[in-house]
Amino acid sequence: MTRAPVAARDLVLQVVDLQKRYGTGTLAIERISLDVRRGEFVSIVGPSGAGKTTLLKTVCGLLAPTSGRVLLDDKLVTAPPPEMVLVFQDYARSLFPWLTVTANVAFPLRKKRLTPSEKASLVREALDAVGLTAFAGHYPWQLSGGMQQRVAIARAVAFRPEILLLDEPFASVDALTRADLEDVTLRLRAEFGITMLLVTHDIDEAVYLSDRVFVLSPPPSVIVREIAVPLSQPREQERTRSDAAFLALRNEIHRMIGQRPERTIAP
Amino acid sequence: MRARRLLGLATIVVLLLAWEVTARVGNNVYVPPPSQIAVTFAHEWFSPQFAQEAVPSIWRLLAGFIIAAIVGVALGVAIGVSDTLYRTLDPVLQVLRALPPTAVIPVGILLLGIGDWMKVAVIVFGAIWPILVNSVDGARSVSSERLDTARNFGFSRLETIVAVTFPSALPQIFAGLRVGLALAFIMIVISEMVGGSNGLGYAILSAQRTFSIPEMYAGIVLLAILGYGLNALFTLLERRVLAWHLGSTAVTR
Amino acid sequence: MNATVTRWAPPLGFVVVLLAAIEVLSRTGVLPPDIPAPSAVAGALVRELADGSLSSQLATTVATWAVAFAIAVALAIVVGLLMGTIPLVYDALSTLVDLLRPVPSVSMIPLAILFFGLGAEMRIVMIVYAAFWPMLVNTLYGVRSVDPVALDTARNFGTSGLDTLAHVVLPAALPGIATGIRVSASLALAVTVTVELVAGDSGIGHYIAQAEQSSRIAPMYAAIVLSGLVGWLINAAFAKLEDRVVFWSPSVRRAAEAG
Numbered sequence: 001m002t003r004a005p006v007a008a009r010d011l012v013l014q015v016v017d018l019q020k021r022y023g024t025g026t027l028a029i030e031r032i033s034l035d036v037r038r039g040e041f042v043s044i045v046g047p048s049g050a051g052k053t054t055l056l057k058t059v060c061g062l063l064a065p066t067s068g069r070v071l072l073d074d075k076l077v078t079a080p081p082p083e084m085v086l087v088f089q090d091y092a093r094s095l096f097p098w099l100t101v102t103a104n105v106a107f108p109l110r111k112k113r114l115t116p117s118e119k120a121s122l123v124r125e126a127l128d129a130v131g132l133t134a135f136a137g138h139y140p141w142q143l144s145g146g147m148q149q150r151v152a153i154a155r156a157v158a159f160r161p162e163i164l165l166l167d168e169p170f171a172s173v174d175a176l177t178r179a180d181l182e183d184v185t186l187r188l189r190a191e192f193g194i195t196m197l198l199v200t201h202d203i204d205e206a207v208y209l210s211d212r213v214f215v216l217s218p219p220p221s222v223i224v225r226e227i228a229v230p231l232s233q234p235r236e237q238e239r240t241r242s243d244a245a246f247l248a249l250r251n252e253i254h255r256m257i258g259q260r261p262e263r264t265i266a267p
Numbered sequence: 268m269r270a271r272r273l274l275g276l277a278t279i280v281v282l283l284l285a286w287e288v289t290a291r292v293g294n295n296v297y298v299p300p301p302s303q304i305a306v307t308f309a310h311e312w313f314s315p316q317f318a319q320e321a322v323p324s325i326w327r328l329l330a331g332f333i334i335a336a337i338v339g340v341a342l343g344v345a346i347g348v349s350d351t352l353y354r355t356l357d358p359v360l361q362v363l364r365a366l367p368p369t370a371v372i373p374v375g376i377l378l379l380g381i382g383d384w385m386k387v388a389v390i391v392f393g394a395i396w397p398i399l400v401n402s403v404d405g406a407r408s409v410s411s412e413r414l415d416t417a418r419n420f421g422f423s424r425l426e427t428i429v430a431v432t433f434p435s436a437l438p439q440i441f442a443g444l445r446v447g448l449a450l451a452f453i454m455i456v457i458s459e460m461v462g463g464s465n466g467l468g469y470a471i472l473s474a475q476r477t478f479s480i481p482e483m484y485a486g487i488v489l490l491a492i493l494g495y496g497l498n499a500l501f502t503l504l505e506r507r508v509l510a511w512h513l514g515s516t517a518v519t520r
Numbered sequence: 521m522n523a524t525v526t527r528w529a530p531p532l533g534f535v536v537v538l539l540a541a542i543e544v545l546s547r548t549g550v551l552p553p554d555i556p557a558p559s560a561v562a563g564a565l566v567r568e569l570a571d572g573s574l575s576s577q578l579a580t581t582v583a584t585w586a587v588a589f590a591i592a593v594a595l596a597i598v599v600g601l602l603m604g605t606i607p608l609v610y611d612a613l614s615t616l617v618d619l620l621r622p623v624p625s626v627s628m629i630p631l632a633i634l635f636f637g638l639g640a641e642m643r644i645v646m647i648v649y650a651a652f653w654p655m656l657v658n659t660l661y662g663v664r665s666v667d668p669v670a671l672d673t674a675r676n677f678g679t680s681g682l683d684t685l686a687h688v689v690l691p692a693a694l695p696g697i698a699t700g701i702r703v704s705a706s707l708a709l710a711v712t713v714t715v716e717l718v719a720g721d722s723g724i725g726h727y728i729a730q731a732e733q734s735s736r737i738a739p740m741y742a743a744i745v746l747s748g749l750v751g752w753l754i755n756a757a758f759a760k761l762e763d764r765v766v767f768w769s770p771s772v773r774r775a776a777e778a779g
Binding site: 057060062080082084085086088090093094096097098099107108110111139140141142159 | 410411412413415416418419420421422430431434435437511512514515
């Protein structure tokens with residue numbers, strides 16, 4: 001599928017010919033190229049074990065690519081840049097149990113040169129945005145799974161990154177909570193203008209949330225297809241998910257999952 | 268629930284009474300009745316005797332334990348966060364840990380005499396291994412998500428160790444400290460028995476040698492009370508520092 | 521093969537370098553004579569073991585340890601099973617256990633000397649007393665960790681008390697018992713050496729104390745190294761046993777629940 005070339009400054013993230021081999025020698029990612037425009041919501045769907053976490057960690061700079069490169073705002077990513085934050089699937093293992101919700105959300109701000117009141121207002125806004133103001137003084141383990149993931153998201157948002165990488169963030173919660181969290185994420189994008197790159201195995205979720213969806217093959221992973229999702233905004237759980245176009249898109253993607261392509265998409 | 272506790276206490280009371288009765292009837296010098304021990308205890312230990320014998324033991328124990336704690340935790344965390352240090356030193360630690368700690372007391376006597384510093388040194392040597400090993404384990408068991416989070420937000424290696432690794436390792440560190448405290452206790456008693464001129468260990472052994480039997484029992488009771496006291500203090504400290512951990516593990520269970 | 525080398529090369533290398541450094545420092549007189557060269561210690565170790573003085577002490581220590589350890593384990597398993605399966609026994613004894621367990625067993629050494637003198641009997645009593653507590657605690661833990669569903673299943677099928685004990689409780693408690701054995705074994709050795717040191721007439725601990733008193737420095741260190749080796753062997757052996765038990769115990773448990 002061809003697109004009109006996008007002006008460089010509109011691209012927040014560029015992944016160019018990324019390859020990643022595990023320490024054991026297994027090829028996790030064979031060759032992936034994709035880009036994300038400012039303010040977009042992009043999803044990557046793939047079956048479990050497709051190296052999606054590895055992909056996000058490499059994009060984020062936590063892992064070094066075997067070959068290829070990642071560019072954030074046209075700058076090469078060699079270490080985790082402050083403009084990019086990764087939200088993990090396992091919130092219990094990523095939050096700090098010795099800190100309150102407020103302290104957890106304020107944690108990244110230690111590295112920023114801000115006055116205490118500026119930090120406090122960032123924390124407050126983030127907690128408001130995810131709906132956890134009433135639980136500011138609680139400890140993460142006193143909260144439900146969905147709420148804990150909100151704390152993790154709030155922590156990322158308080159840092160005011162340009163782009164949020166989400167690693168199957170809603171996989172560990174029940175369906176109702178998942179719908180809530182999906183909408184929270186959409187709201188955050190609207191409110192704070194954060195670009196979103198989400199990785200998931202849930203095709204419906206990917207289509208519901210995104211402007212574009214990349215379909216990932218099993219490892220050694222490549223991108224099978226890039227699919228535009230021109231559904232109307234704002235997305236709503238009931239209305240959007242019962243839309244004929246929505247169903248057509250998710251069916252198409254279902255068929256694609258697990259395939260190795262005859263060709264990859266042209267860069 | 269309370270009935271159970273009562274049964275337990277009743278058992279102890281019955282045993283004490285049986286002891287009292289058989290001791291009075293039997294009149295064996297080696298087995299004085301608990302009442303006599305209690306009287307001796309009150310007489311001996313609420314007196315200058317306490318300052319002479321118990322206080323030196325207590326301060327040596329505390330000094331040795333605190334040194335072992337600081338060095339053990341610092342070294343342990345350092346070894347835990349460094350792959351190179353861990354791979355090189357952990358096997359060595361596991362071997363050294365198996366050495367019966369009291370075996371080095373004669374070395375201590377040889378090198379340092381029979382004074383206070385020998386005892387403190389020997390306590391450090393005995394108590395440090397569980398503290399070290401547990402600190403290493405604790406530092407290594409930080410979840411990769413937490414470490415990645417700190418790195419994501421631009422924390423330096425040192426900042427991550429202080430802000431993430433150390434608090435994360437605290438429950439394991441405290442487990443090691445508790446074992447270390449028990450070992451410190453053992454080391455002070457034995458070092459005073461083997462190479463001492465004062466202290467509770469020395470007092471108890473010399474009471475046995477001079478056949479001051481009730482005094483010997485009273486000394487043992489005092490040691491036990493000291494042990495409980497230290498343990499209780501430690502538990503209090505642990506509860507304050509690890510309040511978050513106790514809460515979180517209760518939830519996940 | 522390569523993996524083993526990679527694993528053991530760094531620590532062995534470190535130890536070799538350290539020992540070499542001490543050797544040099546000792547021979548050049550930088551270290552006081554109270555810290556002998558490792559080669560002297562090694563030589564003393566071989567010599568003393570070969571001509572029998574240290575080896576007979578070693579035998580005494582190991583024999584004392586083995587007997588006392590076996591008694592402690594047997595006693596603790598019996599008491600642990602009783603306490604763990606009969607609530608009345610547990611209620612009666614648990615307070616007593618909580619009272620006595622935290623007291624360091626070494627405080628009882630003068631008491632043991634009083635009643636049993638300075639011989640093997642005294643040592644065995646002390647070691648049994650010391651090793652009993654961790655064994656009991658771990659056995660209790662194992663027994664009380666039996667899956668209540670398994671117990672209910674057994675009761676449902678009308679299994680007799682003794683059969684339930686043998687086929688449901690015991691297998692489930694095995695990991696706890698195995699852990700207790702490991703901890704107890706190491707503690708028993710440490711107490712053996714300690715008692716020999718303080719008030720013994722034979723054994724490695726006694727040998728160490730004697731060597732110190734007669735300023736036979738290298739043999740003293742040699743005996744300490746020997747006790748460390750024995751300690752390490754015991755710990756390694758019982759840790760391996762524990763691993764085996766823990767490894768196959770879930771399947772034993774499943775079989776017990778099914779059968």
